[in-house]
Amino acid sequence: MTAATLTPANAPDGKTGVALLEAEDETLTVLADGAYGSGETLAALKAAGHRCAIKPYPTRAAIKGGFGRDDFVVDHDHGEVTCPAGLTVAINASGKARFGGRCSGCPLRSRCTTSSSGRDFFVIPYDKERVVQRVAWRDGVFAAEYRQHRPMVERSISWLVSRGQRRVRFRGVERNQQGLSMRVAALNLRRLVNLGLVHDGAWRLAVT
Numbered sequence: 001m002t003a004a005t006l007t008p009a010n011a012p013d014g015k016t017g018v019a020l021l022e023a024e025d026e027t028l029t030v031l032a033d034g035a036y037g038s039g040e041t042l043a044a045l046k047a048a049g050h051r052c053a054i055k056p057y058p059t060r061a062a063i064k065g066g067f068g069r070d071d072f073v074v075d076h077d078h079g080e081v082t083c084p085a086g087l088t089v090a091i092n093a094s095g096k097a098r099f100g101g102r103c104s105g106c107p108l109r110s111r112c113t114t115s116s117s118g119r120d121f122f123v124i125p126y127d128k129e130r131v132v133q134r135v136a137w138r139d140g141v142f143a144a145e146y147r148q149h150r151p152m153v154e155r156s157i158s159w160l161v162s163r164g165q166r167r168v169r170f171r172g173v174e175r176n177q178q179g180l181s182m183r184v185a186a187l188n189l190r191r192l193v194n195l196g197l198v199h200d201g202a203w204r205l206a207v208t
Contacts, residue, residue, distance in 0.1 A: 001156060004184045006168075006177045014041030021048065029053050031142075031149050039126020042133055053142035056134045066111040069131075072121060076128050081121050084108055097121040159187050 003020045013035040021028065027049045030036075034057040045052050061068040073082040074091075081097040082088040085108045091097045103109050103118035113119040124130075137143060160183060168176040189197075196206040 001184050001188055004180055006173055006180050008173065012038070014038045014044075017041065018044045018048070021045070021050065027051065029142075029145070031146055031153070033150075037130075037133060039124070039129045042129040043126055046129070052133060053146055054133060055146055056130065056137055059134070063111060063114065067108070070134060074123055074127060074131070076123075081123065083112070083119065083121070085112075091123055095123040095125075097123070156187075160184070 003023070005016060005020060007016050014037075017030070017032065017036050018041060021030070029051045030045055030053060032054045034055055037054045037056050042052055042054070059069045067084050071084045075081070079091045080088050081091055083099060085106050087099060087102050087106075089097045089099055089102070098118070098120050100118040103113060106112070160180075165183065169179060170176050192205075198204060198206045
């Protein structure tokens with residue numbers, strides 16, 4: 001573990017992760033779960049030059065078994081969205097695309113909307129970044145890499161919170177940050193010893 005910071009319980013994971021990576025001067029592959037997959041976080045990591053291998057949260061269709069977000073094609077450059085039936089409408093300034101009467105008589109309507117006024121489609125901020133991440137996960141671009149390294153991440157977290165360390169000892173962030181840093185250092189030393197670190201007048205890794 002090369003960096004760790006303590007935050008209030010309501011602090012967002014994504015912003016904290018981005019801040020921890022600010023000191024890095026090289027391009028990294030960032031492996032993380034959906035808590036780090038907000039559009040704002042994805043955009044910030046991309047702007048910093050990092051590669052995002054972050055498992056996205058699945059999207060939900062408005063109607064069970066119906067069409068979800070990724071069944072619609074959004075042209076962010078031209079401000080248009082095309083529905084599964086091939087109808088294209090403009091996206092207004094607030095991010096809404098109103099299909100309205102175009103839904104009348106559509107054979108796919110029962111899988112798309114129950115509204116009598118037709119389907120309204122909303123493009124949320126950082127929609128493009130979110131879609132790119134979902135497509136990469138679905139296509140297996142980084143799925144194997146994620147599954148390979150994720151267990152070690154969970155194991156490290158388990159070490160941190162074991163033996164009564166799940167609760168902090170003091171009020172406030174600063175004093176507890178000191179305790180976290182000490183624990184991370186101790187766990188790193190234990191890990192290095194298990195990997196062959198020895199001290200015979202100087203620290204070195206034993207080679208067998």
